[in-house]
Amino acid sequence: xxxxxxxxxxxxxxxxxxxxxxxxxxxxxxxxxxxxxxxxxxxxxxxxxxxxxxxxxxxxxxxxxxxxxxxxxxxxxxxxxxxxxxxxxxxxxxxxxxxxxxxxxxxxxxxxx
Amino acid sequence: xxxxxxxxxxxxxxxxxxxxxxxxxxxxxxxxxxxxxxxxxxxxxxxxxxxxxxxxxxxxxxxxxxxxxxxxxxxxxxxxxxxxxxxxxxxxxxxxxxxxxxxxxxxxxxxxxxx
Numbered sequence: 001x002x003x004x005x006x007x008x009x010x011x012x013x014x015x016x017x018x019x020x021x022x023x024x025x026x027x028x029x030x031x032x033x034x035x036x037x038x039x040x041x042x043x044x045x046x047x048x049x050x051x052x053x054x055x056x057x058x059x060x061x062x063x064x065x066x067x068x069x070x071x072x073x074x075x076x077x078x079x080x081x082x083x084x085x086x087x088x089x090x091x092x093x094x095x096x097x098x099x100x101x102x103x104x105x106x107x108x109x110x111x112x113x
Numbered sequence: 114x115x116x117x118x119x120x121x122x123x124x125x126x127x128x129x130x131x132x133x134x135x136x137x138x139x140x141x142x143x144x145x146x147x148x149x150x151x152x153x154x155x156x157x158x159x160x161x162x163x164x165x166x167x168x169x170x171x172x173x174x175x176x177x178x179x180x181x182x183x184x185x186x187x188x189x190x191x192x193x194x195x196x197x198x199x200x201x202x203x204x205x206x207x208x209x210x211x212x213x214x215x216x217x218x219x220x221x222x223x224x225x226x227x228x
Contacts (some may be wrong), residue, residue, distance in 0.1 A: 036219075041122075041204075041221070041222065041224065042207070042221045042222060043117070043119070043206050043207075043219035043220045043222045044157070044206070044208075044219040045219070045223045046216055046217075046218075049216060062145075090156060090157070096214075097161070097213065098217075099145065099147075099210070099213050100159075100162075101159070101217065103156040103157045104156060105155065105156045106154075106156050110140075
C-alpha cells in the first residue's frame with residue numbers, strides 16, 4: 001500500500017528565507033513521487049517529479065526535492081522564498097507511474113514580507 | 114503546452130438538480146482522465162478514472178449512479194452530479210494524461226455549491 005505524510009499543515013517563512021516542506025512516503029515498490037502546487041480556487045500545477053533517475057530533482061520556480069530512500073523522504077526546498085510562492089503544496093506518490101496518485105494532506109505555505 | 118480546461122469554474126444550483134462539469138484537454142489528446150474531489154482544507158480524493166471509449170473505474174465508496182462520467186472523445190470528459198444535494202457541495206478537479214503513466218495535467222477546478 002502507498003501513502004504520503006506531509007508534516008506540518010502550515011509553514012510560514014520570511015521572504016528570502018529557505019523554504020522546506022516535508023514529505024515522507026510509504027510504498028511497497030520503488031515509488032514515483034511528485035510535488036504539486038495549488039493556488040486558491042485553481043487546480044494543481046506540477047512542480048517536479050521523481051522517476052528513479054537522479055535523486056535530486058529540479059523543478060519549476062526554483063524548487064527542488066531530494067529523494068532519500070533510507071529516510072523514505074522527498075522534501076521540497078527552495079533557497080529563497082518569494083511572495084508569489086504562497087500557496088498550498090501537495091506531495092503525491094504512485095506505484096505505477098503517474099496514474100493512481102495518492103496525495104498528502106497538503107502544506108499551506110505563507111510568506112511573510 | 115498541456116492545458117486542461119474545466120468548465121464551469123463555479124456553479125450554484127438548487128438541491129435536486131443535476132450538474133454537468135466538462136473537462137477538456139486543449140492541446141493534447143488524453144487517453145486517460147481523472148476526477149477528484151477536494152473538501153475545504155483537505156487533500157484531493159480520487160473519485161474515478163476514465164479511459165476514452167470505455168466505462169469509468171470508480172474508487173471505493175463513490176456512487177457511480179450519482180457521479181456519471183463520460184469520456185466520449187480524446188479531448189473531453191464530463192462529470193454529471195445527478196440529483197445534487199448540499200452534501201455534494203465541494204471542489205471538483207479533473208486531470209488528463211496523454212497516456213497511462215504520463216504526468217497528469219490538472220484543470221482549474223469547479224466549485225459546486227448546492228443550496
